[in-house]
Amino acid sequence: MRYLSHSSNEIEYMLGIIGKKSIDELFDSIPKSLQLEKGLNLPKPISEWELESYFNKISKDDGLQKSYLGGGIYNHFIPSIIPYLTSRSEFLTSYTPYQPEISQGTLQTQFEFQTYISTYLGMDYSNSSMYDGATSFVEGVLLSVRVNKSKKVAVSMGINPHYLDVLKTYSQGADLEIIYLELNKDGKTDLDSIENISELASISIQSPNYFGVIEDQEKVKPIIGSNCTLFISVFTEILSFGLFQPPGFYNADLACGEAQSFGLSQNYGGPCLGIFGFKKDFLRAVPGRLVGQTIDKNGNRSFSLTLATREQHIRREKATSNICSNQGLCVVSATIYMSLLGGEGLKRLASINFSNSEYLKKGLINLGCSLKYESETFNEFLVKFPKTFDMNLFKKYKIIPGYKIDEYYLITVTEVLTKIDMDEFLLIVREGV
Amino acid sequence: MNYNEPLLWEKVNGITVGYSMPELSVVESFPQSKHQRGSISIPGFSEPVIARHFTKLSTWNYGVDTDIYPLGSCTMKYNPKIxxxxxxxxxxxxxxxxxxxxxxxxxxxxxxxxxxxxxxxxxxxxxxxxxxxxxxxxxxxxxxxxxxxxxxxxxxxxxxxxxxxxxxxxxxxxxxxxxxxxxxxxxxxxxxxxxxxxxxxxxxxxxxxxxxxxxxxxxxxxxxxxxxxxxxxxxxxxxxxxxxxxxxxxxxxxxxxxxxxxxxxxxxxxxxxxxxxxxxxxxxxxxxxxxxxxxxxxxxxxxxxxxxxxxxxxxxxxxxxxxxxxxxxxxxxxxxxMGGEGLKHVSEIAVLNANYIRQNLKDFYHLPYKKDSLHEVLFTDKIQKEYGISTLDIAKGMIERGIHPPTIYFPLVVSGALLIEPTENESLDSLNNLINILREIAELAKDSPELLLNAPNNSKRCRVDETRAAREPILRGYI
Known part of the structure; x- marks a missing residue:
């Protein structure tokens, strides 16, 4: 077995040192009645080449289609240097940086990440990542419940439905009272109803929302007024803030969302990269890991994990969260991505994404498709094809035309789709109508 | 080789874009709303600059591919390349x-x-x-x-x-x-x-x-x-x-x-x-x-x-x-x-390795529980404490000697825990190296404790002041 190092002589020698006659004796502390008599019913070990050929075979028909899917996972181009650098074993095979003297690579990268993300989102701080956008959102809501000692929370129906599902799951533990805010005809959250609700722990709005619509987030804080209700700004497409104002501009208390767009493959939806930005008032209440700057014995600038007294390994049942990890390697990817593009590149790329999706949107309207919401969108929009159009035509051309939501399709366009791709899409619609 | 590497925004030339921006193939659209954003103060760098930056940072890390990573209850086993x-x-x-x-x-x-x-x-x-x-x-x-x-x-x-x-x-x-x-x-x-x-x-x-x-x-x-x-x-x-x-x-x-x-x-x-x-x-x-x-x-x-x-x-x-x-x-x-039989072998060797370490260190470190160990073994710093050496010092002494420490101060039921889990992948040489280093540290604790109190001196950073990091939190830079 190529991952095990001992020869049979070495095993004999080691058993001799330990004073056991056989390997079986090492397990004498386990009652014999519990030990398995026969081995696991799993296939025999296979060689490296058999393994590779099996996975080549089963994966070859997946993910071949030209896809206009989004809704929380986005197809963006990934520069080759990202997987190249993240496959360096020092990043890939290291543990959580609990020993800072030999983990400065991970720690400096995460400090750079916290700086870039908080700058980009316009927030005071960012933690060093959460599992994914959904759990980041939920942890944000739970923070508001702890801080405000109220279990009543308001969430927009424009938030990704999977994120709302996860909130509902977690709420069974936290006994939350969730108030759902409907969308108006323009696809933006109806904020008028909030004014009549007292003792809200938080209001969560996603922008761009699940249907791509840019929300009027500037209205949220004035509605809250002097109440201590937290404004949680949620996002699934972090690239949108290259073109549109980020959560901090609207004075959001927390910015919770997903950064898969920054250098991570679609990977059937995981791993993701949960982002948690926050105002400094909540520093001692936030979940997840934080990296801080300090010095070493010789006065040299150093980084280490910090404020661990919030965390489960110290505070146990009184911790701010049960989370015990972050998405370390995904953080490296996103930091490399942001430092390749820089602010200028992110703006330009967001603009290309926006222009592409506007091109397809306008083309479809010209062909008789109708939008569900007329408001401004980023990358995604909800469209209804003409009744006479046969959607099966797309299959013939190996195109996934978006995600079906009732009688509409949520269509997502990024920089990886070219004018040629979109013209083909439009041609199919024109011919099929 | 020892080198420094500044934070990204401390580099002077952060005005490029190290990414092949696609040509805009359609007519450019502009947001119409009040929500459009202005400039973003994040520097961008060419690909070679980024390649060096993160390669340098990576070399300040220690991974499973570097050497033994005996973190108890963390099972830091080899990560197969295929x-x-x-x-x-x-x-x-x-x-x-x-x-x-x-x-x-x-x-x-x-x-x-x-x-x-x-x-x-x-x-x-x-x-x-x-x-x-x-x-x-x-x-x-x-x-x-x-x-x-x-x-x-x-x-x-x-x-x-x-x-x-x-x-x-x-x-x-x-x-x-x-x-x-x-x-x-x-x-x-x-x-x-x-x-x-x-x-x-x-x-x-x-x-x-x-x-x-x-x-x-x-x-x-x-x-x-x-x-x-x-x-x-x-x-x-x-x-x-x-x-x-x-x-x-x-x-x-x-x-x-x-x-x-x-x-x-x-x-x-x-x-x-x-x-x-x-x-x-x-x-x-x-x-x-x-x-x-x-x-x-x-x-x-x-x-x-x-x-x-x-x-x-x-x-x-x-x-x-x-x-x-x-x-x-x-x-x-x-x-x-691994297959079914390979997985069983994994557990057998993992338990063998942990017990080999236990047998070789039990005369040097306090073993708080005498019952049989399976895949990991728990020691404490009780003996070394008498000479003013704590588990943290032992851990830093291991770093100075080129290997990663075990899980320390966990579990909480004993004082000064050192929880060692070698996993099945370690060779006999690697196990002996860990044993020799921990024996050397046990001797040093008695004879020259100051050498441990000052460790590590040869890592990228010497002992890091974690208390200061928490007392005066600096969680980001300003660009």
Whole structure:
């Protein structure tokens, strides 16, 4: 077995040192009645080449289609240097940086990440990542419940439905009272109803929302007024803030969302990269890991994990969260991505994404498709094809035309789709109508 | 070679874009709304500048490929390279989670077959692969416990029993589920007894969380009786699978009485830790908990694999999509590589290695529990404390000698814990190196403690002032 190092002589020698006659004796502390008599019913070990050929075979028909899917996972181009650098074993095979003297690579990268993300989102701080956008959102809501000692929370129906599902799951533990805010005809959250609700722990709005619509987030804080209700700004497409104002501009208390767009493959939806930005008032209440700057014995600038007294390994049942990890390697990817593009590149790329999706949107309207919401969108929009159009035509051309939501399709366009791709899409619609 | 590397924004030339920006092929559109953003003060760099920056940073890290990484209860085993290659196959990385099941048959086969293998390994009946980490697996399990009791009209069970040696995630997860926590004391041998569990059991107990072998590396030999007591009292038993690496092919937890257990794919099943994540924490359950599993779950039908959400009693979804697919994929590749017999061999050698270390160090370090160790061994700094040397100093002395320290100050039931888990991958040379270094440190503690108090001196940074980091938090730079 190529991952095990001992020869049979070495095993004999080691058993001799330990004073056991056989390997079986090492397990004498386990009652014999519990030990398995026969081995696991799993296939025999296979060689490296058999393994590779099996996975080549089963994966070859997946993910071949030209896809206009989004809704929380986005197809963006990934520069080759990202997987190249993240496959360096020092990043890939290291543990959580609990020993800072030999983990400065991970720690400096995460400090750079916290700086870039908080700058980009316009927030005071960012933690060093959460599992994914959904759990980041939920942890944000739970923070508001702890801080405000109220279990009543308001969430927009424009938030990704999977994120709302996860909130509902977690709420069974936290006994939350969730108030759902409907969308108006323009696809933006109806904020008028909030004014009549007292003792809200938080209001969560996603922008761009699940249907791509840019929300009027500037209205949220004035509605809250002097109440201590937290404004949680949620996002699934972090690239949108290259073109549109980020959560901090609207004075959001927390910015919770997903950064898969920054250098991570679609990977059937995981791993993701949960982002948690926050105002400094909540520093001692936030979940997840934080990296801080300090010095070493010789006065040299150093980084280490910090404020661990919030965390489960110290505070146990009184911790701010049960989370015990972050998405370390995904953080490296996103930091490399942001430092390749820089602010200028992110703006330009967001603009290309926006222009592409506007091109397809306008083309479809010209062909008789109708939008569900007329408001401004980023990358995604909800469209209804003409009744006479046969959607099966797309299959013939190996195109996934978006995600079906009732009688509409949520269509997502990024920089990886070219004018040629979109013209083909439009041609199919024109011919099929 | 020793070199410095500034923070990204301290470099002077951060005005380029190191990315092939596509030509705009359509007419440019501009946002019409008041929401348009101005400039963004993040520097950008050319590709070679970034290649050097992150390559330099990486060399200040220590990984499993560097040398032994004996973190107890963390199972830092070797991360096979072929698994990384498989995880970059186009069909996998380009699959979108919302694409039709008919376009995802390979992906779904991986998910389904991994689940089947985990069920066989644990002797359980159902599985969810959605939890993104062990702690989320705990949460999922306890939410299922809650819903199970409530579905039976039992609303009074509001407390979870947790041994004093448990991971901090256990009580934190229980608390997140709205449960109270009642701590169960382990005995002087480091294990739970039927008597003490019985004395804690009443109608308020929803269940117990047990790590087996416990975080002292010792098998909970009363596990069967404890499970019976909990079940007889109407409760459920949760198994924390952090230490499963000791038990592969040796016992099946489902046969012992565990109702639900998470596994850390990044521990037992060889997927890389990535400096903190991503991991994966699938949960296996017995049949009575299947109705409560998260959705969607992959099922096998006559017309292929399908994602299925038709589970009315489900606790719901816990991940944005379907869990950490690429991590699950690597674990599946590992299981196929090892096969049933290989997995058993893994546990055998892991236990052999831990006991070899124990035998060779027991005269140098205090061994607080004398019962047999399985895959990890717990020492303390009791002997060295007499010379003013603490566990932290021992750890830093190991760093100075070129290897990563074990888990320190955990579990909390002993003072100054050093929890050593070598895993099955370490060669005899590597084990002897660790033993020699720890013996040398034990001698130094007596003869020249100042050398340890000052360590490390040859790492990228000397001893880092972590207290200062917390006292005056600096959590970002300003660009």
């Amino acid at each position: 698994n990384e290659k498989i995880a970059t196959l186009n069909g996998f990385i380009n699959s979108h989670p919302l694409q039709d099941d008919s376009y995802s048959q390979g992906v779904l086969e991986v998910l389904y077959q991994t689940g089947e293998a985990l069920k066989e390994i644990t002797g359980m009946d159902g599985v969810t692969l959605q939890p993104a980490a062990g702690a989320q697996g705990e949460l999922v399990s306890l939410l299922m416990f809650k819903k199970y009791h409530r579905s039976r009209g039992d609303f009074k069970r509001d407390t979870i029993l947790i041994p004093d040696s448990a991971h901090g995630t256990n009580p934190a997860s229980a608390s997140l589920c709205g449960f109270k926590v009642k701590v169960v004391k382990s005995n002087e041998e480091g294990i739970l007894t039927s008597e003490i569990v019985k004395s804690c059991m009443d109608e308020s107990i929803a269940g117990i969380m047990i790590t087996n072998p416990g975080t002292l590396g010792i098998f909970e030999s009363n596990i069967k009786e404890i499970c019976d007591i909990i079940h007889d009292g109407g409760g459920l038993v949760y198994g924390d699978g952090a230490n499963l690496n000791a038990l592969l092919g040796v016992i099946k937890v489902g046969h012992v009485g565990i109702d639900a257990m998470h596994m850390n794919l990044h521990k037992t099943f060889s997927t890389p830790h990535g400096g903190g994540g991503p991991g994966a924490g699938p949960v296996c359950v017995k049949s009575h908990l299947i109705p409560f599993l998260p959705v969607p779950r992959v099922i096998k039908t006559s017309s292929g694999y399908k994602m299925d959400s038709n589970t009315p009693l489900t606790i719901g979804r816990v991940h944005s999509f379907n869990g950490n697919f690429s991590v699950i994929l690597k674990a599946y590749a590992y299981i196929l590589t």
